[in-house]
Amino acid sequence: MWCLRKTSLVVLLLALTCGIHGDAQTVTQGDEMYLRMRAVGDKLRCQCEGPGGCSYTVANCNMLHCSFREKVNPEIRKALEAGIAPEAVVAAMIAKFGSELRTEPLPEGFGLFGWAMPFAALALGLVIVPFVVRRWKQQQRLAEPERRPVDERVLAKYEAAIERDLAESE
Amino acid sequence: MANLGYLAILFSFCLCVYGVVAALAGKWRGKPFLEVSAQRAVLAVWVLVTTASGLLLYGILSNDFRLSYVAGRSNIDLPLIYKFAAWWGGQEGSLLFWSWIAATYTLVAVFTGRKKHRDMIAYVAAILLTVQGFFLGLIAFIANPFQVLMSGPNMVAVADGNGLNPLLQHPMMAIHPPMLYLGYVGFTVPFAFAIASLITRQPGDRWIHTTRYWTMVTWLFQSIGVLLGARWAYVVLGWGGYWGWDPVENASLLPWITGTAFLHSVMMQEKKGMMKVWNIVLVSATFFLCIFGTFLTRSGLVSSVHAFAQSPIGGYFVWFLTLGIAGTIYLILSRLDYLQSENQLDSVVSRESSFLFNNVILLASCFAVLWGTLFPVISEAVSGEKITVGAPFFNKVNVPIGLVLLFLTGVGPLFAWRRTSVESLKRNFLWPAVASLVLGAILFALGMRHFYAIVCFVLCLFVTITIFVEFYRGSRVIQGKQGLALPMAMIELTHRNTRRYGGYLVHMGVVLMCVGFAGAAFNLTQQAELGVGDALQLGKYEFRVTDLKEDNNANNATAIAFIDVYKNGELLATMHPERRFFHASQQGTSEVAIRPRLNEDVYLVYAGTSDDGSKPILQVYINPLVTWIWIGALTLVFGTLVALVPSKVKRIHPKTRIVATARKPHVVLTKN
Numbered sequence: 001m002w003c004l005r006k007t008s009l010v011v012l013l014l015a016l017t018c019g020i021h022g023d024a025q026t027v028t029q030g031d032e033m034y035l036r037m038r039a040v041g042d043k044l045r046c047q048c049e050g051p052g053g054c055s056y057t058v059a060n061c062n063m064l065h066c067s068f069r070e071k072v073n074p075e076i077r078k079a080l081e082a083g084i085a086p087e088a089v090v091a092a093m094i095a096k097f098g099s100e101l102r103t104e105p106l107p108e109g110f111g112l113f114g115w116a117m118p119f120a121a122l123a124l125g126l127v128i129v130p131f132v133v134r135r136w137k138q139q140q141r142l143a144e145p146e147r148r149p150v151d152e153r154v155l156a157k158y159e160a161a162i163e164r165d166l167a168e169s170e
Numbered sequence: 171m172a173n174l175g176y177l178a179i180l181f182s183f184c185l186c187v188y189g190v191v192a193a194l195a196g197k198w199r200g201k202p203f204l205e206v207s208a209q210r211a212v213l214a215v216w217v218l219v220t221t222a223s224g225l226l227l228y229g230i231l232s233n234d235f236r237l238s239y240v241a242g243r244s245n246i247d248l249p250l251i252y253k254f255a256a257w258w259g260g261q262e263g264s265l266l267f268w269s270w271i272a273a274t275y276t277l278v279a280v281f282t283g284r285k286k287h288r289d290m291i292a293y294v295a296a297i298l299l300t301v302q303g304f305f306l307g308l309i310a311f312i313a314n315p316f317q318v319l320m321s322g323p324n325m326v327a328v329a330d331g332n333g334l335n336p337l338l339q340h341p342m343m344a345i346h347p348p349m350l351y352l353g354y355v356g357f358t359v360p361f362a363f364a365i366a367s368l369i370t371r372q373p374g375d376r377w378i379h380t381t382r383y384w385t386m387v388t389w390l391f392q393s394i395g396v397l398l399g400a401r402w403a404y405v406v407l408g409w410g411g412y413w414g415w416d417p418v419e420n421a422s423l424l425p426w427i428t429g430t431a432f433l434h435s436v437m438m439q440e441k442k443g444m445m446k447v448w449n450i451v452l453v454s455a456t457f458f459l460c461i462f463g464t465f466l467t468r469s470g471l472v473s474s475v476h477a478f479a480q481s482p483i484g485g486y487f488v489w490f491l492t493l494g495i496a497g498t499i500y501l502i503l504s505r506l507d508y509l510q511s512e513n514q515l516d517s518v519v520s521r522e523s524s525f526l527f528n529n530v531i532l533l534a535s536c537f538a539v540l541w542g543t544l545f546p547v548i549s550e551a552v553s554g555e556k557i558t559v560g561a562p563f564f565n566k567v568n569v570p571i572g573l574v575l576l577f578l579t580g581v582g583p584l585f586a587w588r589r590t591s592v593e594s595l596k597r598n599f600l601w602p603a604v605a606s607l608v609l610g611a612i613l614f615a616l617g618m619r620h621f622y623a624i625v626c627f628v629l630c631l632f633v634t635i636t637i638f639v640e641f642y643r644g645s646r647v648i649q650g651k652q653g654l655a656l657p658m659a660m661i662e663l664t665h666r667n668t669r670r671y672g673g674y675l676v677h678m679g680v681v682l683m684c685v686g687f688a689g690a691a692f693n694l695t696q697q698a699e700l701g702v703g704d705a706l707q708l709g710k711y712e713f714r715v716t717d718l719k720e721d722n723n724a725n726n727a728t729a730i731a732f733i734d735v736y737k738n739g740e741l742l743a744t745m746h747p748e749r750r751f752f753h754a755s756q757q758g759t760s761e762v763a764i765r766p767r768l769n770e771d772v773y774l775v776y777a778g779t780s781d782d783g784s785k786p787i788l789q790v791y792i793n794p795l796v797t798w799i800w801i802g803a804l805t806l807v808f809g810t811l812v813a814l815v816p817s818k819v820k821r822i823h824p825k826t827r828i829v830a831t832a833r834k835p836h837v838v839l840t841k842n
Contacts, residue, residue, distance in 0.1 A: 027705040027712065030696030030790075038695065045560050055416040057560060060409040062760060062775070103560030105545070110553040114545050118538035118567045125530035133523060136514040166587055 033077060036086065040076050041069075043090045044101045057103055072097070172237060175225035175316040179266075182218035182273075183310045185211045186303030193296040205292045212280050212295055215302065216273040223270045226263060226315050230256050235328045238317040239263055245333040245754040247724035252339050258347045259334050261468060261483075262315035267348075268464070269305045271355045276302055279359045279384070287377060293366035301358050304490050312483050333754030336726075340406045346398040350422055353392025354460045357425055360385040360432075361457035364450050368501050371508045375440060381453065382436045383814075389429045390810045396422050397803040408760040408775045410695060410791040412799065415564035420543045421463030424536055428456040431532040434525050441587070442522065443512030447502060448529070450509065454498045459536075461491055466543070517589035524582035531575045538567045569622055573629060576684055579677050580633035583640065602635035626688035630681045637674045637681075644671075665818045672813025679806030682798050689770075689795025697777065699785040700731075708790050711772060712736040716744070718786065726750045728761075731776055731786045735765065747776040747788070770794040 041059030048054045048066040056062075058076075061069050072093060079089045094101045105111030189211030196204025226239070230253050235241040243256040243263065258267040276298040284291045309315065319328065337343075360381040367377040399422060404412040413419060432452035438445045465487035502509070515522050541548075542559045549557035584590075584598040610628040618624055645659040654662060664671040698706045705714040717732040729749045735742045748761035765772040773791035780787060 026701075026703070027707055028698050028700075029707055030698045034697040035695075043562070045558055055560065056409065056414050060411065060414065060561075062408040062777075065758070100556060100558050102558050104563035104566070105549075105557045105559060110549050110555070111557055114541070114549065114557060114559070114563075115567075117541050118534065118571075121537045121541075122531070122534035122571060125534055126527070129523065129526045129530055130518055132526070133515045133518050136511075 033080060036080050037073065037076050040080070040086050040089050040093075041073070043103055044072070044093055045103050047097065047100065171225055171229060171234070172316040172318050175222045175229075176310075176314060178218045178222040178225070179306060179310050179314075179316075182215045182222070182269075183303060183306040185215050185218065186299045186306055189215065189299040190296045190303065193292040193299070197292040205295075208292060208295050208299075209280055209284060212273075212276050212299065215299070215306075216277045219266075219270050219273040219306070222316075223257070223266055226266060227254070227257055230254075233331070235331050236318050237315075238319045239315045241319055241328050241331040243331065243334055245331040247754070248331075248334055249339075249725065251341065251344050252334050255338060255344045255347075256334050258351070259338050262309065262313040262317070264347070264351075265305060265309050265313050266315050268351055268355060269302065269309060271348075271351050272298070272302045272305060272358065275355055275359055279362070283363075283380065287363070287366075287380065290363075290366040290370045290372060290377065293369050294362045297362035297365055298358060301362075304486075308483055308486060312486070330754065333752060336750065336752045336755055336757045336759040337406060339752070339759075340402060342398055342402040342405065346395060346402050349391050349398055350395030353388050353390075353395050354422075354425070354463065356384065356388025356391055357429065357456050357460045359388065360453050364453040365498065365501065368450060368505050368508070371505065378436060378439055378449075382433070382440070385429055385432055385436075385453070385456075386810065386814055389426070389433060390807065390814070392422070392426045392429065393803075393806060393810065396426055397800075397806075401800065401803075404796070405762055405764060406759070408762045408777075408789075410693070410773055410775070410789070410793060411690075412796070415539075415542070415561045417543045418463075418467050420539050420564075421459075421466045423539055424463060425456045425459040427532050427536040427539070428452055428459055431529045431536075432456060434532075435529050438522060438525050444515075444522070445525075446509040446511065447506065450502055452529075454495075454502075458491060458495055458498075461487065461494070465491065519585065519590045519595075521582065521585045521587045521590075524578060524585050528575070528578050528582055531571060531578060535568060535571045535575065538571060539564065542567065572684075573622065573625055576626070576629045576633060576681070579680060580629065580636045583674070583677075584636055598636070598639075602632050602639070605635055606632035620691040623688045623691040626684055630685050630688075633677065633681045637678050640674060641671070662818075664812060665815075667819065668815045668817045669813050672809050672811070672815070675809025675812055676806050677809075679802045679804070679809055682802030682805055684802075686795050686797070686799030686802060689793065689798070692794045694792040695790065697787060697789045699780040699787050701785040704785075706788065706790060709792050710737050711790075711792065712739075713774070713788070713790055715786070715788075724753070726752045729776065729779075729786070731774075731788065733763070733774060733788070735772055743772075745772070745774050747774040749776040749778075749786075766797045768795075768797050771796045 038059045042057050044058040046054050046056050046058050046061035046066065047068040048061055048063055054061055054063065054066075058069055058072055063069070076089055076093065079092065080086070084092070105114040107115055189208045192204045192211060193208035196202060196206075196208060226237075228234075229237045229240050230244050231250075233240070233244070233246050239260060239262050240256075243260045244253055248256070256263065258264040276295070279298060280291060280295045283294065287294065363377055363381045363384065366372075367381075399419060400412040403414065403419075407414075429452075432449060435445050435452060436449055439449050465484060468483055468487070515526075517523065542564050546556050546558050549555060580602070581599070586594060606628045609631050610624055613624050613627060641660055641663065644663040645656055648654060648662050648666075649656055649659040652659070652662070694709050696706060696708045698704075700706060700713075700715045702715050702718060705712050707713075712735070714734045714736065715731055716734050719730045719732070721728040721730065727750070730746050731748075733745050733747070735745055743765050745763040745765060747763040749758065750761055751758045760775050760777065763774040771791075771793040773793055775789040775791075776786055777789045778787040779785065
């Protein structure tokens with residue numbers, strides 16, 4: 001009986017050791033599905049703080065027990081495991097939970113206006129600068145006093161002095 | 171205590187009103203004693219607001235849970251440092267904190283400027299007290315931090331408070347909000363000086379120097395605040411990034427951008443008497459964006475993880491902003507004659523033009539951030555459908571704009587004032603451009619295909635070379651004249667013109683940060699459930715769990731994973747990400763473990779536990795070059811501090827005007 005117990009204990013210890021040893025050998029490349037889910041989650045805005053969301057994406061929201069992420073992630077996983085394309089999963093989630101899940105406007109309708117405005121403002125600014133410079137130069141010409149001939153040597157002397165002064169004043 | 175605190179706030183509000191009336195009446199009626207009285211009101215307001223703040227802090231530190239604010243934001247076992255942070259951890263307390271900073275700024279601005287700006291200090295005081303009064307009014311009548319939970323003969327305080335939001339329980343949170351508030355509130359001072367100068371039609375440049383100096387100080391605080399916020403997001407929020415384009419993050423960025431634009435364009439006004447209207451607009455826009463940011467954080471207009479609870483104060487902000495903007499526009503329009511430029515531009519290829527382009531790009535960036543932040547509200551108002559935007563939108567819009575700005579950072583300082591000759595362009599740009607393009611080719615040959623990242627690295631090298639060349643050329647001249655060693659010559663050079671070379675250091679800081687931002691294009695991430703002995707392979711790294719421990723203290727319960735990190739089979743470090751559960755607030759957080767290195771950060775998050783609760787879920791991030799962001803941030807702060815030091819050589823900026831032209835335009839210098 002004692003031998004049986006002892007043998008059992010040894011077997012159990014061996015099994016545990018093997019088990020632990022076996023576990024210790026486990027080297028994973030990670031959850032492949034995680035990266036695919038993350039790609040989808042990056043295109044969906046988290047709604048964990050109520051309407052409007054927490055402003056992070058589903059992939060990035062790190063709130064512990066985020067109710068929305070915990071609800072939507074299993075659905076994303078299920079859809080991806082069923083072989084549905086990531087874009088289709090994103091579209092399905094937006095269709096189910098509403099357009100507030102979008103992280104960027106669609107390039108159509110008012111959404112297109114949203115995309116265009118920042119670049120339009122930039123373009124307008126870049127157009128305006130040369131226009132303003134030209135206008136200032138025109139005003140400058142109008143405001144110029146009567147032209148009179150200047151000796152080239154005197155001009156060169158003053159120009160050199162000015163360049164020196166400006167260089168020092170910088 | 172609650173009554174005393176409330177009375178202090180009420181009296182300080184009344185004194186603000188009195189101060190405004192006394193300052194204006196003293197100025198308009200020519201009664202200097204009223205102006206002096208207004209200045210004393212400023213001092214009294216500071217004393218009263220400091221008293222109220224002290225009483226609230228005392229309530230927090232002594233666990234006086236009769237106060238609703240203390241019960242909602244603190245608890246007995248909250249560590250001391252976070253009890254201080256509880257002062258600004260909620261709506262009412264943060265408004266009081268804002269008021270205390272505003273009162274301190276007002277005191278310093280008025281008492282340091284009363285002799286230097288004798289003829290306009292009354293208006294400065296009136297404007298500062300008006301802003302101060304608005305916030306004190308909100309505290310006194312809408313968001314009282316001394317609200318008691320219960321009163322009466324049978325009054326019994328709650329046993330313990332709800333505690334501070336766990337995300338705020340981080341040392342960074344003890345510094346980040348004060349810095350940000352110092353920036354936000356500080357922009358009121360340059361605004362007050364600018365408006366006062368408009369009202370009084372200040373001659374000369376003294377007021378613009380004062381405005382610029384104050385802007386630089388507050389810009390420094392705002393920069394530190396924004397960057398600490400990014401650092402806090404990186405080490406606390408645990409999503410592997412540092413900037414999520416959250417509306418509240420954006421709100422802190424907006425005045426920083428316009429403040430940056432002002433610090434550049436103000437040079438045009440100082441040196442050439444140009445862009446006066448533009449500068450007033452920028453100073454005003456910066457101030458109003460600060461108020462707008464505060465409104466955004468507190469009104470519930472947009473959703474944010476950082477926002478305070480929705481409250482009824484939003485409407486008051488809208489009124490304040492509307493009246494303030496209308497008044498400023500009226501003043502600017504009525505003073506256009508005073509704001510006329512003293513000079514005109516000579517050429518598109520000049521330092522002046524580069525400032526114009528710089529301002530356009532900065533403003534476009536500011537508009538893009540503002541537009542994206544408000545687009546959900548605008549789209550809902552216009553089309554009836556709320557179109558939300560997130561980080562992808564902001565990145566797509568702002569990255570190209572940012573790259574153009576980075577390019578201008580390199581070329582702007584190399585242009586000469588007035589006009590730049592072709593020879594000068596060749597001399598200054600040829601080698602930096604060649605070296606940068608070579609770097610681009612090498613990166614491409616090495617297999618890098620991320621377009622924006624390549625462009626960013628190319629531009630970073632370009633700007634770096636131009637900055638080093640500027641330092642080197644100047645230092646060599648000093649070395650030749652004084653026989654100093656090159657490093658000493660560089661220090662001497664910087665000391666002679668701290669503003670210029672401090673500015674270059676700030677540019678260098680921006681470059682280093684851009685290197686860090688570009689690294690994000692190569693981030694790696696993975697997640698796995700790992701038991702003791704299990705390992706995860708990611709890139710060149712292997713992460714092996716060696717132990718799991720639990721701990722419990724009065725404030726929180728903690729689960730810790732001990733992870734050995736190997737690279738190419740060599741043990742690099744043992745890291746221990748944690749997961750904490752706070753007893754008082756019944757909320758949890760992840761405590762990230764980071765191994766920062768210059769080439770890449772290893773970033774571990776204890777994201778959760780497996781369904782059966784036996785294994786931790788670990789998220790692993792490899793974030794290349796992130797450390798350069800923080801190095802860049804320190805460089806930026808150092809550069810700004812250098813720029814704030816008075817130059818060894820007192821500089822007078824002669825203004826130029828055209829008096830006649832021959833075949834080539836020429837100018838003579840006239841001192842104004």
